[in-house]
Amino acid sequence: MSSIQQPLFEPQISEFFDGCPVPAFAIDNNHVITHWNKACEHILGMPAASMVGTKKQWTPFYPAERPVLADLIVNGSFENVVGMYYHDNDNFQKSRLIPGAVEAEKFFPHLGNEGRWLYFSAAPLRDQNGQIVGAIEVLQDVTAQKNAELDLRRMWQELEMKVEQRTSELAVANQKMEEDLLRRVAAEAELVKRNAALTELNRKLSMAQEQLMQSEKLASIGQLAAGVAHEINNPVGYIFSNFSSLETYIESLLKVLDAYQRLDNAEDKAAASLELQAIQKEVDLDYLKEDIPALMSESREGISRVRKIVQDLKDFSRTDTALEWQWVNLHNGIDSTLNIVSNEIKYKADVIKNYGDIPEIECLPSQINQVVMNLIVNAAQSIGEQRGSISIATRRVDEDVEIEIQDTGCGIPAENLTKIFDPFFTTKPVGKGTGLGLSLSYGIIQKHGGDISVRSVVDAGTTFVLRIPIKHKDDASPV
Template sequence: MKRLTRLYRRRASQLLLGLMTLFLASTLVFLYLKSSRDQTAIYTQSRDLIRQLQQLNAQWDSEVLKARIAITHDYDPLVMPLTEMTRLWAQLESRATDHGATDLSGWQAGQAAYQAAIQEKARLVDQFKTHNAVLRNSLAFLPTAEDDIQAQFNSMDDERRLQLQDVATDTYDLLLSSLEFAQVTSDERAADILVGLGKLAINKQSLPSEFQAPVDTLSNHISLILREQPVVNSLLERIAAVPVAERLDALTTHLNQDQQAADLVEHRYHRYLLVFSTLLVVLLLYLAVRLQRSFAEINRVNRALQSANETLEQLVEQRTQALQLEINERKHLESQLVQSEKLASLGQLAAGVAHEINNPMGFISSNLSTLERYFNQLQQMLEAYRHSEALIPQQNPRDRLDALRAELELDFLKEDIPLLIRESKDGIGRVVQIVKDLKNFSRVDNDQTWQFANLQHGIDSTLNIVASELKYKADVIKHYTPLPDIECLASQLNQVVMNLVINAAQAMGPERGTITISNGVDGDTVWLQVTDNGCGIAADTVQKIFDPFFTTKPVGEGTGLGLSLSYGIVKKHRGNISVSSELGKGTTFRVVLPIRQTAAQGTPPKNRTAHRS
């Protein structure tokens, strides 16, 4: 009990010490960050941006005045200062400066006042551009209109020109008054222009028809000048009255005040930092003493842990060895199970294979008996030839030989013997191929050697073995596509093909059916498809078709392991097997396999070899 209490106290003291250390460290970091925030550069940059804004505002005002008296219609100089001021204002807003609770509202109010002023000024400048463009256009046209009227006067004869001399003088005076009004606007000049327009309207009635259009054009432009000039002057006064410069000055004053307050706060946090640094040094010294005392205890605990780790490693090693033995035994049992299924399949095919072997062996035996009889006849003929050698001097020995040749049918023997030999060789070849296929199929794959093999050769070999199962039930149709060699366990894939083909044959009804075997390449995989037109599989049965020991055959006719083992073999090859079926129409099994096992998994299978089967 005392030991438990002591342990609780130790943990409580350690927790308290940790919390205190965390608090002091956090406070130290906070004070350091507060005291090291030298924002002098930021305030200087902000003031510099405001100064640039003031310069651009003055430039903007200058450009407005230039546009007032300029003849050109280029208003880009009125737009450029605003664009640059907008960019500089975005930079100013992005500057991180400290503002107190009360200062922040003042700073935001100053920003809002500046933005309102700049928006008002931009609006007035847009109006100025519109009205000034109309005014400049009319002023620029006045000399042209006067020239047109003067040209009409010059085209008259002297007598007519003397009669209209007063009209020309009044028109010229009206033109001069309009130009002076554009330079210096006053009510007196406006009254003079109105009087001149009245006279021009009266004089127009006495002018010839060719004067009507130039006079009307001149009157319209002078009326526009009389109307637009006061508007332009008013806009200039309102633009000059917008307090953009005053708002920027207020922001500069606010920045100066904020910087002074920030400097005071920074100095205060410097003093706090010194005090907390001292406390932290004292705490570190105390912790150093505690750590030194704990070092011996830690060493003792480490030695105990090391001993416990060694014991644990021994236990883990023993358990690993036991698991490895169990895994090896399971693999051995699995191999035995596959081999048992192979033997069961061979037993199922034994009668058919025996029949396939007996057929060629039957005619081989018959051919050999016939060859024996033919050979005896040839012996007689040869014996006759030997006796005839002694009778050569006698009369007509050739007649006796010809008679014997005809009796033994020597010419037929010469033709039939090669045919019998060729048939016998073909039969022996069929027996050898069947025995070879059976040997390859029944081979025990204890070494689990991965090889590059031709899938189509394996299919043909398996079809040769199960030919007796298919002969009276279905026709096999092959749709082969050239395939690359794949890395596999060839005998196990032959087992898969045999299971699929036999199942397809057993699914046929009383009528002869069709089994279609096709294959192809899809990227880095190959696929095999076995399709039959048999009875099909019910939907609820398809879901369980790969389960171990599941079979739809009567008791004693199936183990229920064929498709289950096929599923395991395909998965072992890192492939996929699927089934689609429609009751009464047929079933399709599709197997997809990787060409290389390395590409499928990223880790090559064990016992790989480069041989091909």
């Protein structure tokens, strides 16, 4: 203790030193330990008695002798040697608070149960003249802090790794999403393109359907023309022959008239009267009186029939107002249609009408007539050699009306029932049927917001039922 200079280590200071809870020790100029406090004993496990007065301050820390921070301070020239003893991760540095003091930290694996992190600060002890007379070194157990810091760093690294991983996952996902997006945009563009193509196709289809409908109408009109011609030809035939009879009758009458005139002007009345009697006898005036009114009334009836057929044809086609929704009496339409197709029916079947009490309906009359005509012609065509019947009934069902057309024809086999509404499905010989009648009828009834149903028994007959709303709904398919 002789080297320790007064007044630095007066007894009070020694006591204070011992009482200080921070582990600390001091050395003198000769590197001899002068103080080793209780906290130091506790943390380093070396009693002051075995340390004070020795130079063994390195022993609790290192396996071989080497200077501790306090020794470097006493040596005064630590800058040159510090690199030998302290490395980057020891955080060696000059104190920012105390001039001439230095700090460092290190891990000591043999201290405590699992080693300890110690933080050292060493400061010079100077005499009144400012000469270094020793050094004091203070230790701080920073294990918990350091572990926390290490944990934190590890966690931080893990976090960084995770962030990196997530970032790369995100980048991959992002890339995928971008690709998806591109694909979706492409698909969308394709869809728009297809949609446009479909719309165009639809437009063409509508046009084609319209044309089909027109040609079907023309075809059915063509088919009917023969029948209608026959219907017209009959009355026109006898009107014509009546006309030539009437011509002869008028000639005869004129002859009689001439004979009367001559009698009137004759001087020889007796001879003129004989001539008149002879002429009257020749022309058979009594017969003429009987036959002329008969021929006239027969001709009038024939002309009426022709007029009726022409009127029915006009009603049937209604070309003038073809595509206008109108309130019409269905029975009139059915009757006109029956008249027009009468040539198709009259040699094959009797028509039985069972008209119910139905209101006028709002429809496209010429199109409904066309449907009824298709069904009636189909019914007539289904009847073979043996005369059959076609029953036409109408009725009101709630807000709809039904037209039922029933025949006693050949019937439709079950396997065909699902096909009959397909365009071009026909079982009729080439030239007799195009297979469009029912498919167009189906379209027309759909356009009216109604439906068309069928039941059939082979060899017994078929029943078609049209159901049409009384009032046309605006949202039904456009015309």
